[in-house]
Amino acid sequence: MNLSILVPLLVSVITAATPLLLAATGELVVERAGVLNLGVEGMMLVGAICAFAAMFITGSPILAMLAGAAAGAVLSALFGVLVLTLASNQVATGLALTLFGLGLSALMGANFVGHPIVPLAKLAIPGLSSLPVIGPLLFSHDALVYLSVLMTGAVGWFLNHTRGGLILRGVGESDTSAHSIGHDVIRIRYYAVLFGGAMAGLGGAYLSLAYTPMWVEGMTAGRGWIALALVVFAAWRPWRVLAGAYLFGGVTVLQLYAQGSGFVLVPTQFLTMLPYLATIVVLTLMSSGSVRSRLAAPACLGKPFRPVS
Amino acid sequence: MEGNLSQTTLTAGHTAGTDERLDLRGITKRFPGVVANADVSLAIRPGEIHALLGENGAGKSTLVKIIYGILQPDEGEVRWNGTPMIIPNPHAARALGIGMVFQHFSLFEAMTVLENVAIGLDSPEKPSKLAERIRGVSAAYGLPLDPLRDVHTLSVGERQRIEIVRCLLLEPKLLIMDEPTSVLTPQEVGRLFETLRKLAAEGCSILYISHKLAEIKALCDRATILRGGRVVGGCDPKVETASSMASLMLGAQIKPLARRATTALGPSRLVVGGLDLPADTPHGIGLRGISLDVRAGEILGIAGVAGNGQNELFLALSGERTVETPGTIMIDNTRVGHLGAERRRALGLCAVPEERNGHAAVPEFSLVDNAVLSGHRREKLLAGGLIRAGRALDFATRIIKSFDVRTPGPGAAASSLSGGNLQKFIVGREILQKPGVLVVSQPTWGVDAGAASAIHAALLSLTSEGSAIVVISQDLDELLAISDRIAVINVGVLSAARPTASVSLEELGLLMGGMHEADVAKAASPEREMADAP
Numbered sequence: 001m002n003l004s005i006l007v008p009l010l011v012s013v014i015t016a017a018t019p020l021l022l023a024a025t026g027e028l029v030v031e032r033a034g035v036l037n038l039g040v041e042g043m044m045l046v047g048a049i050c051a052f053a054a055m056f057i058t059g060s061p062i063l064a065m066l067a068g069a070a071a072g073a074v075l076s077a078l079f080g081v082l083v084l085t086l087a088s089n090q091v092a093t094g095l096a097l098t099l100f101g102l103g104l105s106a107l108m109g110a111n112f113v114g115h116p117i118v119p120l121a122k123l124a125i126p127g128l129s130s131l132p133v134i135g136p137l138l139f140s141h142d143a144l145v146y147l148s149v150l151m152t153g154a155v156g157w158f159l160n161h162t163r164g165g166l167i168l169r170g171v172g173e174s175d176t177s178a179h180s181i182g183h184d185v186i187r188i189r190y191y192a193v194l195f196g197g198a199m200a201g202l203g204g205a206y207l208s209l210a211y212t213p214m215w216v217e218g219m220t221a222g223r224g225w226i227a228l229a230l231v232v233f234a235a236w237r238p239w240r241v242l243a244g245a246y247l248f249g250g251v252t253v254l255q256l257y258a259q260g261s262g263f264v265l266v267p268t269q270f271l272t273m274l275p276y277l278a279t280i281v282v283l284t285l286m287s288s289g290s291v292r293s294r295l296a297a298p299a300c301l302g303k304p305f306r307p308v309s
Numbered sequence: 310m311e312g313n314l315s316q317t318t319l320t321a322g323h324t325a326g327t328d329e330r331l332d333l334r335g336i337t338k339r340f341p342g343v344v345a346n347a348d349v350s351l352a353i354r355p356g357e358i359h360a361l362l363g364e365n366g367a368g369k370s371t372l373v374k375i376i377y378g379i380l381q382p383d384e385g386e387v388r389w390n391g392t393p394m395i396i397p398n399p400h401a402a403r404a405l406g407i408g409m410v411f412q413h414f415s416l417f418e419a420m421t422v423l424e425n426v427a428i429g430l431d432s433p434e435k436p437s438k439l440a441e442r443i444r445g446v447s448a449a450y451g452l453p454l455d456p457l458r459d460v461h462t463l464s465v466g467e468r469q470r471i472e473i474v475r476c477l478l479l480e481p482k483l484l485i486m487d488e489p490t491s492v493l494t495p496q497e498v499g500r501l502f503e504t505l506r507k508l509a510a511e512g513c514s515i516l517y518i519s520h521k522l523a524e525i526k527a528l529c530d531r532a533t534i535l536r537g538g539r540v541v542g543g544c545d546p547k548v549e550t551a552s553s554m555a556s557l558m559l560g561a562q563i564k565p566l567a568r569r570a571t572t573a574l575g576p577s578r579l580v581v582g583g584l585d586l587p588a589d590t591p592h593g594i595g596l597r598g599i600s601l602d603v604r605a606g607e608i609l610g611i612a613g614v615a616g617n618g619q620n621e622l623f624l625a626l627s628g629e630r631t632v633e634t635p636g637t638i639m640i641d642n643t644r645v646g647h648l649g650a651e652r653r654r655a656l657g658l659c660a661v662p663e664e665r666n667g668h669a670a671v672p673e674f675s676l677v678d679n680a681v682l683s684g685h686r687r688e689k690l691l692a693g694g695l696i697r698a699g700r701a702l703d704f705a706t707r708i709i710k711s712f713d714v715r716t717p718g719p720g721a722a723a724s725s726l727s728g729g730n731l732q733k734f735i736v737g738r739e740i741l742q743k744p745g746v747l748v749v750s751q752p753t754w755g756v757d758a759g760a761a762s763a764i765h766a767a768l769l770s771l772t773s774e775g776s777a778i779v780v781i782s783q784d785l786d787e788l789l790a791i792s793d794r795i796a797v798i799n800v801g802v803l804s805a806a807r808p809t810a811s812v813s814l815e816e817l818g819l820l821m822g823g824m825h826e827a828d829v830a831k832a833a834s835p836e837r838e839m840a841d842a843p
């Protein structure tokens with residue numbers, strides 16, 4: 001295999017991984033704060049349609065990205081009111097959020113189906129982009145690709161090296177201890193949930209602005225669930241989320257190439273299934289208590305908290 | 310720190326009402342169904358060690374949570390150095406110089422000691438500098454602590470040190486301790502008292518809550534007594550006796566424990582022979598060659614310094630951990646080593662674990678549901694897989710009545726009970742099932758003097774009905790009071806049980822410290838050794 005095939009292949013791995021990375025990084029922060037938001041798929045979809053609509057109407061990529069993030073955040077705020085303020089069951093509420101997002105995005109997108117937009121521009125970095133191999137591989141992407149990697153690094157730094165990160169982890173580890181020390185558990189969880197929503201929205205925006213620049217109903221095609229599985233897969237560590245997202249991206253692309261090149265050892269349907277199969281396995285493991293503790297999940301993950309005062 | 314505190318020391322000792330450091334006036338706090346504090350007034354001077362006494366549910370924890378800003382009073386005023394204050398949250402309390410060590414620790418298991426300290430400080434600090442300060446404070450007060458260890462690898466005593474060091478780093482003017490010694494070994498208690506006396510000498514006020522009246526006598530300068538949320542009086546612990554304080558606290562005399570007449574013991578009901586159990590966690594203790602034999606009508610006490618295999622022994626007896634050879638554990642001549650807790654329960658073995666929240670009881674469940682969890686088989690609370698609600702309610706109500714559990718009713722969540730009341734409930738739940746064999750760990754942990762004697766009396770009356778009881782406890786006085794024979798567990802090895810009448814506190818202490826039985830016999834009676842020599 002020569003470079004002229006390998007480089008585009010790797011570039012497409014990066015693009016396939018980016019929406020997963022964005023959404024999973026957001027969800028990681030949410031879960032480290034002790035909240036399980038299963039509504040990632042729904043928030044991605046609403047982010048995708050809002051970003052697409054903003055792009056179609058205003059033509060401004062910046063506004064489009066902001067619209068995607070804002071839409072995800074608004075949806076997650078709804079989730080926050082239900083599970084944090086009203087202390088409802090997080091699993092049920094998250095599932096409902098996904099269904100709601102699915103329906104809402106279809107409704108909002110009814111008039112946008114089939115319209116073309118200008119895809120997100122690739123940002124050329126002077127000097128670096130023209131390097132052979134490295135240039136096209138690493139330095140000729142759109143803004144969201146760079147942002148996704150930067151955000152993962154920033155989240156890793158925030159969680160492990162700042163006081164805010166310490167408190168956020170503390171809230172996920174023991175809500176009662178954090179409360180008795182005097183940290184406002186509910187407020188910190190709201191921040192985390194909103195951040196997670198915005199990141200999921202951006203992940204969706206990447207799909208409709210860059211990955212396939214158009215609106216198709218249900219276009220996330222289960223990526224929200226893959227992002228959820230990635231967080232567990234990565235044992236709640238940001239850098240492992242990065243590795244995991246690129247691995248899942250790689251599997252997705254390989255399967256496309258295998259289909260395209262007529263390379264058939266196993267039926268392609270099996271390859272198509274792979275990412276989803278892995279997701280189901282990981283999500284099932286996650287709900288089993290013993291595995292959860294071995295994976296060092298935040299101890300209060302999914303537990304509602306009601307402060308007394 | 311030094312200069313700051315020594316200045317305040319100058320004002321210590323004055324009695325005028327104006328130089329109180331903390332002055333609570335008419336504090337009232339209501340919860341749904343209970344008035345936890347009613348018109349409570351309390352004043353603490355600089356450098357004073359002030360005891361807060363009261364039976365379980367008297368409102369002690371509630372009051373100190375108000376001082377620390379976790380709860381807000383419904384009525385009343387808090388004065389700090391004479392100025393009326395509202396303490397909206399713990400940040401504000403810490404800014405005033407109030408530190409608190411909680412009855413249930415406020416720690417984060419998956420984090421390091423350093424992180425646990427940092428999260429409780431109000432301004433960010435460089436980790437390396439903070440670690441240095443932690444080492445400094447722990448050296449100055451004799452509280453050894455390694456900042457880089459993970460909390461879940463530490464013993465209870467070490468965990469408490471984190472909480473204390475966290476407070477000391479704030480250079481507190483008032484340190485609140487809510488039952489700090491209920492989980493400590495005698496040696497750790499001694500060390501804690503030295504620290505507290507040193508702090509008090511530097512001018513720090515200390516508000517100290519404990520059910521152990523002997524400790525209060527040894528440590529505190531003044532005491533305020535709460536009953537049913539009200540202040541019923543104060544006293545000077547130095548001049549009172551433990552039993553006079555207990556009767557002030559309960560408003561009634563404690564009945565001395567009536568030891569039953571030694572009846573003839575029945576057949577062996579629980580026999581363990583050569584039980585080996587490997588540790589299941591990296592920091593756990595493995596059990597080696599444990600043998601014991603408890604007969605009907607007998608109480609076997611198991612003493613030992615915390616973390617010497619008591620938990621593992623409890624799990625092995627209760628059936629939460631099983632062994633492959635069925636014959637190593639026998640209940641009424643049935644081999645049960647391989648059977649789980651549920652099957653053993655059916656054969657008559659009930660168990661009360663040490664940790665009440667999450668092990669003995671599900672905190673979010675109501676008392677009725679918690680009663681069903683362990684009592685459904687022996688109390689016949691199920692019918693065809695369905696819960697018989699009436700019977701379950703009746704069972705829970707009986708527990709509450711017989712053991713004087715203070716709660717609005719059987720529908721209350723277990724987590725809303727005060728620590729001691731929940732303990733009475735879970736002990737009562739097992740005793741009322743009339744087990745043939747009862748294994749109890751720390752039966753009176755955090756329980757007030759009155760309730761402790763009620764639990765002891767209930768255990769004794771259970772033996773007179775022919776049950777065999779194993780009591781695992783760190784409280785030697787308790788073991789000496791109720792058990793017929795005592796054995797000591799040390800790094801997973803159980804000594805031979807000896808009749809309580811023939812062991813002394815000193816011998817037990819030596820065994821707990823890891824000395825061998827033969828050596829203890831020598832150390833305890835050197836003259837006998839000499840007389841025996843030719």
Ligand SMILES: Nc1ncnc2c1ncn2[C@@H]1O[C@H](COP(=O)(O)OP(=O)(O)OP(=O)(O)O)[C@@H](O)[C@H]1O
Pocket residue numbers: 308340341343344345363364365366367368369370371372412715716725726727728729730755757
């Ligand atoms: N969050 C709460 N909700 C409802 N009731 C509560 C709550 N916290 C405490 N109570 C009730 O208030 C009363 C006082 O409880 P508190 O914990 O202050 O007792 P305590 O004196 O510390 O007892 P113990 O010695 O057992 O720790 C109890 O009746 C308890 O059930």
Ligand SMILES: [Mg+2]
Pocket residue numbers: 369370371412487727728
């Ligand atoms: Mg208490």
